[in-house]
Amino acid sequence: MFDGEQSEAARQSMEILVALGKIYGAKNMVPVSSVQVAGVSYKTIGDAGLEYLQGLAQNGAKAKVPTFLNPAGMDRRQWQRLGIPEEFAKKQIAVLDAYEAMGITMSCTCTPYLIGTRPKLGEHIAWSESSAVSFANSVLGARTNREGGPSALAAAVCGVTPNYGLHLDKNRISTMTVKVETELKRSADFGALGAFVGEAAKGRHPSFVGVTKANEDKLKALGASMAASGSTALFYIQGITPEFVVSDSPEKISFTSHDLAVTREKLGTADKPELVSIGCPHASLEEIHDVAEFVKGKRLACQLWVCTAQQTKEKADAAGYTGTIEAAGGRVVADTCMIVCPIEDIGFKTTGANSGKAAKYLPGFCKQKVSYGDLEELLWFK
Amino acid sequence: MVQINARAISRGIGKGKALVSKDAISFLGGVDPKTGVVVEKGHALEGKCIAGTVLVFPRGKGSTVGSYVMLQLAKNKNAPAAIINLEAEPIIAVGAIISKIPMVDKLEGETYEQLKNGMEISVDGAEGKVRYE
Numbered sequence: 138m139f140d141g142e143q144s145e146a147a148r149q150s151m152e153i154l155v156a157l158g159k160i161y162g163a164k165n166m167v168p169v170s171s172v173q174v175a176g177v178s179y180k181t182i183g184d185a186g187l188e189y190l191q192g193l194a195q196n197g198a199k200a201k202v203p204t205f206l207n208p209a210g211m212d213r214r215q216w217q218r219l220g221i222p223e224e225f226a227k228k229q230i231a232v233l234d235a236y237e238a239m240g241i242t243m244s245c246t247c248t249p250y251l252i253g254t255r256p257k258l259g260e261h262i263a264w265s266e267s268s269a270v271s272f273a274n275s276v277l278g279a280r281t282n283r284e285g286g287p288s289a290l291a292a293a294v295c296g297v298t299p300n301y302g303l304h305l306d307k308n309r310i311s312t313m314t315v316k317v318e319t320e321l322k323r324s325a326d327f328g329a330l331g332a333f334v335g336e337a338a339k340g341r342h343p344s345f346v347g348v349t350k351a352n353e354d355k356l357k358a359l360g361a362s363m364a365a366s367g368s369t370a371l372f373y374i375q376g377i378t379p380e381f382v383v384s385d386s387p388e389k390i391s392f393t394s395h396d397l398a399v400t401r402e403k404l405g406t407a408d409k410p411e412l413v414s415i416g417c418p419h420a421s422l423e424e425i426h427d428v429a430e431f432v433k434g435k436r437l438a439c440q441l442w443v444c445t446a447q448q449t450k451e452k453a454d455a456a457g458y459t460g461t462i463e464a465a466g467g468r469v470v471a472d473t474c475m476i477v478c479p480i481e482d483i484g485f486k487t488t489g490a491n492s493g494k495a496a497k498y499l500p501g502f503c504k505q506k507v508s509y510g511d512l513e514e515l516l517w518f519k
Numbered sequence: 520m521v522q523i524n525a526r527a528i529s530r531g532i533g534k535g536k537a538l539v540s541k542d543a544i545s546f547l548g549g550v551d552p553k554t555g556v557v558v559e560k561g562h563a564l565e566g567k568c569i570a571g572t573v574l575v576f577p578r579g580k581g582s583t584v585g586s587y588v589m590l591q592l593a594k595n596k597n598a599p600a601a602i603i604n605l606e607a608e609p610i611i612a613v614g615a616i617i618s619k620i621p622m623v624d625k626l627e628g629e630t631y632e633q634l635k636n637g638m639e640i641s642v643d644g645a646e647g648k649v650r651y652e
Contacts, residue, residue: 288609
């Protein structure tokens, strides 16, 4: 595939893909239609990662297929307003500059499917962020493993990925069925279901029966929570997901109203959070609308961040939702989220979330006490 | 000379004295990139310098950022001359490739167990060969 004219970066990228293919027993490479690269927040990759990316950019690495980024450690446009330390901001900008030099689209989001990249049923992609991987595999029916930073970048440079794992239909069979015996209404309910099932799944792909209603916002909440608690990268819901592939005799478990109450309690108990963070995964325009409706005309007594993709924020700005939220004392924050942004360095100690994924990661990554619940339970006003 | 077949992971030829670890290695937090010394408390190689050695260990562990730390080691001239794993996983494989450290794994038969500290070993990461006198 490569001759003398290929850049050093392209040669090295193929060497990475071949090595990973060997490790995972891939027989061939498969072309990918898009790539999402992990390892964007300076908080997670540090100087070691920054130096790697700068070297790669210098060696001529260029993305061959549409490629975009995971959330970064801050909002590129309003980091000063949010209290991000300047030293951190400089390093974060250097990381983004290196990616931009490689021809990567500067959209830093865990919801590429909300801003126009929606791979079709059966399409092969190489995505990284765990909730986006889950959504792509499950809700869209695309084919992707969960890539690491270097393997995703290598896929972007070469336009292919090793054909193993979830790229193969034989590895996409559910061996565990969850009967949902309680009504799930809000995102926090779906997050709790995800936390419960992710732990029980132990790497298997769960299939759900008994879920009658779930829009895409609820599905992203469920998938994100399962990915965080159990590394789940694929699930099925009878009557809702485009595929429903279950083995002949799956293990069967149930999820009752009691399980829902106990799991919600486990996810967070601290009350009156200093910061309430919505948008894990990044909020859809509809979710931003719901926040705006709820805070309209009120004055928040806590901080509120609604995290979203820059492109979604621009729509919220135009629709007036951002203005409404800011008038109440909250913010709509783009490019980043409460997990990969250094909120502990800004001074927050207690954070409220309606996301099972955020509740799982906030204590470890950000040293936060967590308050878990729906918007109405978390926000408090003057 | 003994020649052992192995699986090629990262190309290049590296020679040095074997440093054998029974424990898995995390490069992030486990090895100081400024000195090449293993700093993980209680690790089989704690206090040992890996620079210039043929580093023999079962596999990687810990954060994927470990791959980037291997690159820092190489820039600081503290990287091992070559790596031999029992069975490679992505963190070490990717780290070796981006740092240009020759690497093999899956030595034929039970030969991995015969590698001992101080042996002069040559690793060919393109051909997948391990050689020693």
